[in-house]
Amino acid sequence: MKxxxxxxxxxxxxxxxxxKIIATLRKRGYTVGSVKDIHFEAFQIDSEGTNTDRHKKAGSQLVTARGLYETDILFQRPLDLYEMAKFYDTDYLILEGYRDGNVPMILTADCIKDLDERYDGRAFLVSGKIADSIDHYHSxxxxxxxxxxxxxCDMIEATVFDLLPDFDSDCCSACGMTCRELCTAIIRGERKRTDCVIDDSIIDLSIDGVKIPxxxxxxKILHNAVIGVVSELEGYQKGSTIKLSIGGELKSEKH
Known part of the structure; x- marks a missing residue:
């Protein structure tokens, strides 16, 4: 998903x-999802005293409101981008106002000063009100x-790519860059999305159906631990494909 x-x-x-972007991408045959990041501290969809609010205050950690025309799932905390993205299976996911993600960005503004404050290497286009008065900003x-x-939308098709991870630089720089630097380099055409080594994982780990990067x-730690145990079992040969599924808890031994 891009x-x-x-x-x-x-x-x-x-x-x-x-x-405008959503309408045009839909006309081009793409599926589109969106996220609106709201910065008002007092914002909440649920209202004081409603039944769902009472569920929440009673201690429910995940409240769902199901109506005739929509279903609203109310988490009791803000989800990060990667948690939210798991709920989407669309060609494109558009984030409004979400600046923290390791993703390409379109900057909107009504003056140059605002662009100066928002600009970084992840930006690939300027739009919004200021586009009525300027043709370019930097490059x-x-x-x-x-x-x-x-x-x-032509530029979006040519520039935007599948969601990159956003690991800390101390955790992974296997491609030779940090995740943020790789994002910028892909936007500039200097690197490719396939340069992210996470996609070449030799281990496929999922928890409750959700793939874990x-x-x-x-x-390497997980690989060596599993091979160290399995290699002692009959039937193992070097290079074998191993599938391991863990579910539930071990039953206590009978005494």
Missing amino acids: VFAVVGYTKSGKTTTIE LKALSALEHTEEI MVPFVQ
Whole structure:
């Protein structure tokens, strides 16, 4: 799934830009999901005193409100990007206002000062209100979503890639870069998405059906531990494919 963000201050044209992009990508036959990051501390969908609010206050850790036309699942904490992405199976996932993710970004603004404050190497395009008054910002094109949606979507198709991990540099730099540096290099055309070594994992680990990415160091530890045990068993041959499934807990031995 390809993921990108549209980032800018309030009233800079983020939502209008995303509306136009979603409509055009859908016309092109893509499936699209979206996430709206809301920065108001008091925001919550649930209202004081509702039945679902009472469930939450009673201690329910995951509350679901099922109506005639929609189902709302209410987590009692903010999810990070990777947790949210697990709920999506679309060609594109668009993040509005989510600046922390290791993803390509479209910057929106209504003045140069706002662009200066938001600009970094993950940006590949400028849009929003300021695109009515400038054509470029640094090396980036500035395109209004109201007039140039098709060109914007052409750039999205050419630039955006599958979601990268965002490991700490001390945890993984196996590609020769940090995850953030690799993201920037891919956007600039200097590297490829396939340069991320996590995709070449020799171990496929899932927990309750959710695939868990592992840095090479952790893969090596798990690999050596399993091989060390299994190699002592009859039937093992070097290079064998091993499948191990663990579910539930071991039953206590009878005394």
